[in-house]
Amino acid sequence: MEFFRYLGANTRESFTKLGRGSYFLIGMLAGISSVLVRPHLILKQMHSVGVLSFLIIFISGLFVGMVLGLQGFYILSRFGAEETLGVMVAASLVRELGPVVSALLFAGRAGSALTAEIGLMKATEQLSGMEMMAIDPIKRIISPRFLAGFLSMPLLAALFSAVGIMGGQIVGCGLLGVDDGAYWSQMNAAIDFQKDIINGVIKSLVFGFITTWIALFEGYDAVPTAEGVSRATTRTVVNSAFSILGLDFILTALMFGDN
């Protein structure tokens, strides 16, 4: 009996939270117009969200590309198709790994920082202080961070893919002896701009939207104690990862399902 009560309370609480999150989203999107008047707010947030994530994205992309080069070469050489290594590396990076892995890293690196920052602002009553001064914290704090995350994500994902393709080229052509010209020309012939690259960018925009939303909402909704902020940070990373991977399946089915 206790179990059912627990289940009911939890279900109800999660729907309540979804409702609060949706209200929060509407307020956040409505606040964007007033942020555009003060672009330096976005710039400052792009520094902490985008520029500081640059290094982790760059290094991870390089290594993911290099591993793809090694593994791909091992598999493809069994069929005598080493020349298509470029296609394999580029397609898997541009379609899947670029948007997904960089979004997961982004959630871990930038999302958790956003949650902790806003949660701590709430715990130290800075947000209430702003409200007392008749400054809307959603417009002043939340919306610039949302825009910065939303805009940084596709840039980071593109960077990840580009660096990964170079990493695959370093390993494939430099170490394993795949022909350099074949690597690029086969890739060129097989990767479609509309179908692969644009869809990859759309994916990363969706992931940037959802990750930043979750991070900001968890921070804003955190219980204003040390423990509450720590839990909210954990929830940000976990929920972002779930939504990214779940949405990725749906988006992939929509984009690439028809052939």
Next chain:
Amino acid sequence: MPHNKTQDTLVGLFVAAGIASLFFLALQVSNLSSFTKGNTYEVVARFSNSGGLKAKAAVSAAGVKIGSVKSITFDPKTFESIVKMDIDAQYNTLPDDVTASVYTAGLLGEQYVSLDGGGSDDYLKNGSKIEITNSSLILEKAIGQFLFKSAEENKGSGDKKNNPKK
């Protein structure tokens, strides 16, 4: 909040790097740059079998890409496949008696249309039809024919061996 100039520069660099990698993906990785849809003219060829040829596949002459396949449709009356191709307008002096063949790039590669030969003084124009075509090589068919042939030869030689006994 004081305005930090280094921060602005870093953000600028970050955005520039992101946009540069998008350009890299668009131009270097994808096929956006390889064939710009400028001025083209359309020619039609009928193949008895176009194999695994797909729309957007390359049309090449002497190994150089000069156009792409626009559409492939099936004609139920003649049981042929109708392949429409867009050829770059700068190659407007192709003789109208060229042979169109479906080839495969490498053993497992993409299929493409190759235009060879021809010596006519008339050139291919928009809407012209290529009369001489070679169908794609279907591996199963070729193997089947080979097996059939070698079985026939074996049978023939077997008969010869058997005959003296009789």
